[in-house]
Each structure stands twice: as C-alpha cells, then as structure tokens.
Amino acid sequence: MPRFKLFRCCLLGAICVLGASVLAQDEGGDVGSSGVALPVPAVKLVDAAPSEASAERSFFGRIAARETVDLSFEVGGLLVEFPVVEGETVEEGALLAHLEYGPFERAVEEAELALAQAERDYERASQLAEQNVASQVQADDTRTARDLSRVALRNAREALSDATLEAPFAALVASRLTAQYSNVQAGLPIVRLHDMSEIRVEIDVPERLFQRATGPDSVRFHGLLPQVEGPIPLELVEFDAQTGSVGQTFLVTLRLPELNIPTLIPGATMTVIASTDIDAGAGIPLPATALLPGADRAARVMIYEPEGETGGTVRAQEVQVTSISGTDLTVSGLPDGAQIVATGGHLLNEGQRVRPYTGLSVEE
CATH class of the missing domain: 2.40.30.170 (Efflux pump adaptor protein, beta barrel domain)
Known part of the structure; x- marks a missing residue:
C-alpha cells in the first residue's frame, strides 16, 4: 500500500476515536483504555418508600x-333398632337407635307395684300409730319405704326413656360405631354426629x-x-x-x-x-436482588443519584436488613426518596454512570 494512503487511513481512524471520546465526554459516559466510549448501562430502579404495611x-x-359428638345410651341392653345411615342428615329429635324395651317396661311395672304396696303399708301404719296400737317409729319407717319406692319408679321410667336415642340437634351422621343386635353397655359410643349448623x-x-x-x-x-x-x-x-x-x-x-x-x-x-x-416503621421493603453482601457481612445497596436529564451515577450505601413476615425483606438506613438499583448492582462500580431503564422501545 502506498505510504500516503496508509497515512490517510491512520488519520481517519484517529479522528474517529477522538470524536467518539469527545461524544462520550459530552454525554457523561466512560471511555475505555483504547479510547472508545463505553456504553452506559441501563438499570431498573425501585423507590425506597414504605408500602402498605401488611x-x-x-x-x-x-x-x-x-360440634362433633359421640352419642351413647345411659343404660345397657340389646340394640334392636339402628336405622341411621352414614352420610345422611337427620333432623332434631329423629330416632337414632333404641334398645329392647321389654326389660325396662317390666322394671317400670315392678316399681309401680312396689310403690302401691308401700303406700298401703304407710296408710295402715299411720292409722295404727294414731290409735296407739303401733309405734310412731313403725309409721315413719313405712313412710320412708314409700318414698324410696317413688324414687325407684322414677328411675325405672327414666331407664325406659333412656333406652331410646334421639338426635339432640339437626346433624350429619358421621359414622356408626357399633353393630345392630349387639349387647351394648351404658356409655358405649353408638353413633358420631356432626353439628353442621x-x-x-x-x-x-x-x-x-x-x-x-x-x-x-x-x-x-x-x-x-x-x-x-x-x-x-x-x-x-x-x-x-x-x-x-x-x-x-x-x-x-x-x-x-x-x-x-x-x-x-x-x-x-x-x-x-x-x-x-x-x-410501618419496621423498614422499607426491597427485593432480595437489590441487596449486595459485603466483605464484612454487612448488606449494601446501590443508590442512584441523577445528574442531568438522561442519567446519573450510583454509590453504595450500607443498610440494616430485617424480615417482618419471614419471607419479605425490609431495610432501614436509607435516605428519604432514594432510588435503589433493583437488580444487577454487583456489576456496577462506585461512581459509575448509568441511565434508568424505561422499557424496550421500537423505532420505526
């Protein structure tokens, strides 16, 4: 290649490098060791402001x-009827099960006869005591026997009533806990009910x-x-x-x-x-990507400081990190209104020039 043409090519290259350097200085960008302008990185920013505290x-x-209850009989006997079906809904007062009534009915009849006999004995002893034929002590004893017979009759009637098991509330039948025609004891769970009110x-x-x-x-x-x-x-x-x-x-x-x-x-x-x-005073929420670990285990963030209309510089700021809910991170120690680099802060240097990321744009 002729020496004149080589000189002209070198001169044009130098002019291009010098122009790029001047342009980079005008835009506030950085210049590499070769003198070529380095691109100004775009960073996503978040405002360091308390959000809704929740x-x-x-x-x-x-x-x-x-409520979930296990119902049982208060008396024992043979379970002869058990019409409930698991999973069905029964109304309040509906029949759930009953024992064989015969033994309880006979017990009521026996208690009624015993009471009648005790009342006759008491009347006879009272008349004899009034005529001084018998002592008052004998009359008092027959009165006590009459009262005990009344209590026995009440117990027999209650036992007959307890031989029937009814739903205490509108309920969902959860499970049958025993089999029909079993001899059940008092207190043995028969059926489990759910109160679905x-x-x-x-x-x-x-x-x-x-x-x-x-x-x-x-x-x-x-x-x-x-x-x-x-x-x-x-x-x-x-x-x-x-x-x-x-x-x-x-x-x-x-x-x-x-x-x-x-x-x-x-x-x-x-x-x-x-x-x-x-x-709300517990800290300012920030994404985990905004936090930068330091050599001394202290957390730092990159704060954006605008300079001009198109960009600015970043500086590191040490912060204190806490967790309110166990999953979100909050920090304290930031100035009011600060803008934080949301991600990629570990790729930036102190004082480096950056520009805010405003989204992708398509030029026609």
Whole structure:
C-alpha cells in the first residue's frame, strides 16, 4: 500500500476515536483504555418508600363442624333398632337407635307395684300409730319405704326413656360405631354426629404472625374453594390460648358463611389466606436482588443519584436488613426518596454512570 494512503487511513481512524471520546465526554459516559466510549448501562430502579404495611400468608385449612359428638345410651341392653345411615342428615329429635324395651317396661311395672304396696303399708301404719296400737317409729319407717319406692319408679321410667336415642340437634351422621343386635353397655359410643349448623375451618397459624399483628382485629382471613368463585370471607371464632408442642403454632377456628355445597363436610380442605397489619416503621421493603453482601457481612445497596436529564451515577450505601413476615425483606438506613438499583448492582462500580431503564422501545 502506498505510504500516503496508509497515512490517510491512520488519520481517519484517529479522528474517529477522538470524536467518539469527545461524544462520550459530552454525554457523561466512560471511555475505555483504547479510547472508545463505553456504553452506559441501563438499570431498573425501585423507590425506597414504605408500602402498605401488611403481611400475608397462605394456610392449609381443614373443614370442621361446630360440634362433633359421640352419642351413647345411659343404660345397657340389646340394640334392636339402628336405622341411621352414614352420610345422611337427620333432623332434631329423629330416632337414632333404641334398645329392647321389654326389660325396662317390666322394671317400670315392678316399681309401680312396689310403690302401691308401700303406700298401703304407710296408710295402715299411720292409722295404727294414731290409735296407739303401733309405734310412731313403725309409721315413719313405712313412710320412708314409700318414698324410696317413688324414687325407684322414677328411675325405672327414666331407664325406659333412656333406652331410646334421639338426635339432640339437626346433624350429619358421621359414622356408626357399633353393630345392630349387639349387647351394648351404658356409655358405649353408638353413633358420631356432626353439628353442621355452622361450618368452620381450622388452621395452624405461626406465632410470628400474631406477634407482628397490631391487634386482634387487624388479622383478616378469607378462603378459597374450587366450587366458589372469588374469595370467601371468614370470621374468627376462637383460637387456642397456647401453642402446639410442635412448630409453635396456634390452632385458629374460623366461621364460614352459609354455602350450599354438599361436599363441604368435616375433613375437606380449603386454602385460607391470612393478612395482618404490621408496624410501618419496621423498614422499607426491597427485593432480595437489590441487596449486595459485603466483605464484612454487612448488606449494601446501590443508590442512584441523577445528574442531568438522561442519567446519573450510583454509590453504595450500607443498610440494616430485617424480615417482618419471614419471607419479605425490609431495610432501614436509607435516605428519604432514594432510588435503589433493583437488580444487577454487583456489576456496577462506585461512581459509575448509568441511565434508568424505561422499557424496550421500537423505532420505526
């Protein structure tokens, strides 16, 4: 190549490099060791401002009845009728089972005859005592025997009544606990019933959620079911006043509104969402990607400081990190109104020039 042409090519290259360097200085960008302008990186920013102070958790809920009871006879005997069917609904006062009535009816008849005899003995002894033929002590003894016979008759009649088992409330029959034609003893469970006048759901709530709540009324619950569109409002009924032995959780019972869903029976599951107000002064929420670990294990963030209309520089700021809900991170030690690099801060240097990321754009 002729020497003149080589000189001209080198001169044009130098002019291009010099122009790029001047342009980079005009735009506030950095220049590499070769003198070529380095591109200004775009960074996504988040505002360091307190958001709505609330924490939210999802729980596995188990449907429960208002009450679940095991019914039994107060007397023993032969179970001759047991018409209930598992899974059916029975009305209040409906017949659930009864024992053989014969022995109890005979006991009532025997007690009635004994009372009649005791009343006659008392009348005879009273007349003799008035005529001074018999002592007053004998009259008092026959009166006591009469009173005992009355008590025995009441007991016999109550035993006959207890031989019939009726539903104490409108209930769902959960299970039959014994077989028909069995000789049952007093107190042996016969049938298990669910009181479905109120449908409830039970969840285990961690101690942390209650400690962060600003008050009992600040915890709000709603449930999710595939059969129902949208959230279902739930009302707090009660909770155990002591934590479970495993996991430090409280058993919380919630009330569901009236839902005409046949499959919503005890043992079914639903998702329960609990949200609670928390102390807004506990810190500023930031994504985990915004935090940068330091050599001394202290956490840092990159703060964006605007310079001009198109960009600015970044600087490192040490912060204190806490966790309110156990899943979200909050920081303190940031100036008011600061803009934080949301991700990629570990790729930036102190004082490096950057520009805010505003999304992709297409030029026509």
